[in-house]
Amino acid sequence: MILARVIGTVWATRKDERMHGLKMQIVRPVGLDLKDKEGHLVAVDAVGAGVGEIVIVVQGSSARQTAATENKPVDATIMAIVDKLDASAA
Amino acid sequence: MNLGRVIGTIWATRKDENLNGAKMQLLQPIDHYQQPAGDPIVAIDTVGAGPGETVFYITAREAVLPYFRPMAPIDASIVGIVDAIENYS
Numbered sequence: 001m002i003l004a005r006v007i008g009t010v011w012a013t014r015k016d017e018r019m020h021g022l023k024m025q026i027v028r029p030v031g032l033d034l035k036d037k038e039g040h041l042v043a044v045d046a047v048g049a050g051v052g053e054i055v056i057v058v059q060g061s062s063a064r065q066t067a068a069t070e071n072k073p074v075d076a077t078i079m080a081i082v083d084k085l086d087a088s089a090a
Numbered sequence: 091m092n093l094g095r096v097i098g099t100i101w102a103t104r105k106d107e108n109l110n111g112a113k114m115q116l117l118q119p120i121d122h123y124q125q126p127a128g129d130p131i132v133a134i135d136t137v138g139a140g141p142g143e144t145v146f147y148i149t150a151r152e153a154v155l156p157y158f159r160p161m162a163p164i165d166a167s168i169v170g171i172v173d174a175i176e177n178y179s
Contacts, residue, residue, distance in 0.1 A: 001164070001165055002132065047104050047106060056132050060150050061150065062163055063165075065108075066163045069163075079106040081105065084101040085098065089095075089096065089141035
């Protein structure tokens with residue numbers, strides 16, 4: 001999984017019918033200091049994250065292993081919202 | 091499998107319900123000389139590794155296998171704590 005920040009939302013009307021009802025967010029990977037890194041990806045939101053929140057994103061076929069995304073064409077899912085992070089052993 | 095070092099812990103109250111009870115650790119991937127290799131990741135810990143310990147971990151769909159539930163959104167799991175690494179070259 002990777003750490004990322006929610007930076008936007010995607011709306012799409014025409015899409016695979018199995019994706020109806022799913023919320024898609026744009027997330028940008030962040031480092032341990034929670035500062036933005038390069039790039040972004042579109043991830044299905046399984047936990048109701050808001051813009052600006054630090055989240056954990058699961059990728060690949062594991063992204064389908066939530067109740068919201070099971071058997072759906074999804075390869076990135078927001079599956080947790082970070083409360084606190086301790087990287088003191090880095 | 092890959093080598094990594096546990097560098098911290100993450101707390102998340104709001105998460106997928108199948109992750110309740112999961113311990114999430116911050117993991118710095120390392121090479122066989124124990125030097126950092128790539129960006130840190132978040133991994134589920136099923137072996138009780140502590141900060142600073144060298145571990146090996148698995149990624150992708152099979153990362154859910156050591157977890158106590160059959161279905162959970164997990165793409166990286168710590169599966170062992172490394173005692174020693176011997177390099178022959």
